[in-house]
Amino acid sequence: MSHSSDSPALVGTRWVELGLTVFTALIGVVVMFGSVEQGIGWGDSGPEPGYFPFYIGLMLSAASVANGVLTLVRWHALSIAFVSRSAFKQVLSVFIPIALFVGAMPFTGIYVASACFIAWFMWRDKVRAKPYGKLMIGSVSLGAVLASYLIFALWFKVPLDAGPMGDWIALAGRNFK
């Protein structure tokens, strides 16, 4: 998307604005393309499957292009910074861990990934005068994971993928019996 995190200068609102309109216009094009694949005309049984989505895609692209034009018209007014560099660093310092958390989930299972995520988040918090103790970090992260197990898996019967850890525990449980 339109994050230009690699650029050294602060990114102007206009660039982000323009980037997003390009992105939404592209979605529109993809939708139109997919609709044409399905047929956008009038079949034997009335409108073909792509009939409605095609116009959705068309309107999406058209509105995006119009937004892009509006951005260009207001180009000078939109030169203000989209986000200050320190603020964006803050955002990335949360977004990247979330992305890692999400990426790790299929391999480690939800519980392990969540516990590590919470623990890391707390450990990293250096803004506080006093960092969290190991005991505090451990109990909060494990407690949150345990609570989610109790609420989701046990009470509401929504199974959460426990990953290999879950398999080991299940195996150990079976051997123990």
Next chain:
Amino acid sequence: MSEFDSLLQGMNLILTPGHIGLMVIGVLLGILVGVLPGLGAPNGVALLLPLTFTMSPVSAIILLSCMYWGALFGGSITSILFNIPGEPSSVATTFDGYPMAREGRAAEALTAAFSSALIGALAGVLLLTFLSTKIAAFAMSFSSPEFFAVYLLAFCTFIGMSKNPPLKTVVAMMIGFAMAAVGMDTVSGNLRLTFDQPILMTGISFEVAVIGLFGIGEILCTVEEGLVFRGEHARITPMVILRTWAKLPRYWWTIVRSTLVGCWMGITPGGPTAASFMSYSLARRFSKNRENFGKGELEGVIAPETADHAAGTSALLPMLTLGIPGSATAAVMLGGLMIWGLHPGPTLFVEQHDFVWGLIASMYLGNVVSLIVVLATVPLFASILRIPFSIIAPIIIMVCAIGAYSVHNSFFDVVLMLGFGALGYLFKKLGYPIAPLVLAAVLGDKAEDAFRQSMLFSDGHLGIFWSNPLVGSLTTAALLMLFWPLISKGLSSLMGLRKPHVAKTKSVL
């Protein structure tokens, strides 16, 4: 009165310890999501949806709707004590609520907010009780063109009335429609827009979008602003409650006016946020203590709160009778109804009599329960906000991830949630509205079905949307709403009228 009988029947149905317990749980969870940054009513309801699949529809809707009421109440707590609106609809409450708290009148502000909210909500439910059967009966005569015209009216109102730029609203809405189109086509059974990716076959769930856009997006915005919670303390004693209640009758006219504004904005898809702002600016204009507004005026708390809750509850009227939600949260609930196998719309009142009246009865009771629970738990929830962000944030993100995962038990949905989170952050920063996206994602398939059937009737001529007076006036009204910004500009320049208060509310946003 048949409505009265049905209502009693509904009361009978829900007055069981189990259902009352669910109400209390729903309200507590609602206040929690209302208070926590990054979680709001639409999000909370979306997170809770997968958990309700094993319940009976009546219990499930009681839980979800009470969560909605709780979230509306919870939003006012953070607005008044922390100057942080927990919900967009409680932004207007901060204007006078926080100054009151600074003066040490937090308890008074909170009591007034909750009590006027209850009045607004009850007015909304009364409207629902006595109007819904009539609207449903009227809508029974609707066929596909009328339904599409009603959908069109809802969507056009969003575009024309939104405080966001109209073209950005269109973009957000069309992305929602495109999302709804992914997956199996309901008419032909073809797979659309999946590009041969098996992962896309089940489509993109609106719950995942809601969790990502509202939850992760909100967290990212919060982080960027570097929010620090520094709140005022409040202790609500029975004496303060009684004293505040004694003051309320003085503001009866503000309450009546705010209720009317709220009900109107709730039924039309203006939503609670617009209602609370409008009601606040009206109150300021007509108040005797105009110059005290923004410095801690009780009336400035009462007006937005009444309208907010009146709009929140009356948003359920079009949702139940026509299948059109008046707010983002109502849209998520509507999606829930469809997942439970219920079909919102006029037939719901005939086929699911118990469900509808159970819900309406629960709204009376649920709001009263909310008031009691919220008055009792303010200190508890205020202390939750004092937990450091570095503990609260990862837990919220974990809950969001689990919520997204549990929709289809798929990790792909969690990745989608992350993508929607990034999109939500950009949307919020650039002034794209999120509610129309959610509304379109939920209603997309139904709107498309109605449109395609209408086209079948007419062999592809758009003239069918003007084929009888009813559908014609609906369609025309929709177009009027769509071009309303242009029309109103034209009218005001024609009459040389300037509306300063409109400009003021906008600058406040």
